[in-house]
Amino acid sequence: MTDETRLRRYEPVWRASAEFLRARKNDIHVPISFGLCQELLTHYPDADADICSLAILLHDIGWYQIDMVDILEKGFGPNMMQSDVRFLHESEGVRMSAEVLAATGWSASVIEQVGAIIDGHDTRPYPRSLNDRIVRDADKLWRFTVAGAAVASDWFKCTPQQYVLKQDQTYKLLETEAGPVIAAREQALSRKILLTDFL
Numbered sequence: 420m421t422d423e424t425r426l427r428r429y430e431p432v433w434r435a436s437a438e439f440l441r442a443r444k445n446d447i448h449v450p451i452s453f454g455l456c457q458e459l460l461t462h463y464p465d466a467d468a469d470i471c472s473l474a475i476l477l478h479d480i481g482w483y484q485i486d487m488v489d490i491l492e493k494g495f496g497p498n499m500m501q502s503d504v505r506f507l508h509e510s511e512g513v514r515m516s517a518e519v520l521a522a523t524g525w526s527a528s529v530i531e532q533v534g535a536i537i538d539g540h541d542t543r544p545y546p547r548s549l550n551d552r553i554v555r556d557a558d559k560l561w562r563f564t565v566a567g568a569a570v571a572s573d574w575f576k577c578t579p580q581q582y583v584l585k586q587d588q589t590y591k592l593l594e595t596e597a598g599p600v601i602a603a604r605e606q607a608l609s610r611k612i613l614l615t616d617f618l
């Protein structure tokens with residue numbers, strides 16, 4: 420399936436979730452991670468492209484239900500990966516994704532499989548399946564992109580240079596073999612484009 424065909428396949432889901440993706444710059448994060456997910460899928464023909472694509476598209480819509488001040492103070496504060504708002508965006512994401520997928524005609528089986536990936540996607544220390552590993556890597560790989568550095572350096576109150584260069588921890592979290600290769604490519608591109616040797 421071409422990228423264009425795949426985009427068309429999920430167009431109703433994009434449209435149904437567009438409003439929810441306005442929170443927390445998810446209208447930047449999610450399209451980029453969706454593209455990275457498509458790239459990862461080319462390496463893993465055994466993965467289910469629909470499940471992975473729908474899960475990455477919908478994984479963060481739960482942030483829509485959470486106040487932006489709370490997101491910045493708790494979602495990025497100390498112990499951020501185990502904060503209340505972090506768990507809440509996951510459980511709300513499971514609930515909302517089921518509604519969006521049912522409204523756009525996806526089956527109960529798809530809804531269940533997508534929900535299982537969204538559930539605990541930030542707080543669960545282990546992946547549940549190959550599909551899950553792909554989505555978890557696509558979610559994290561955006562941190563290496565120029566847009567990821569632009570957005571997340573504000574969230575973490577650091578310079579783009581500090582953000583781009585301090586991704587050693589993220590490398591350790593990647594769970595596919597293709598992930599670190601893509602990460603290194605995007606990190607090199609971000610260093611070049613953002614002139615992090617100088618700035």
Ligand SMILES: [Fe+2]
Pocket residue numbers: 478479508540541
């Ligand atoms: Fe998340």
Ligand SMILES: [Fe+2]
Pocket residue numbers: 448478479558
């Ligand atoms: Fe995310």
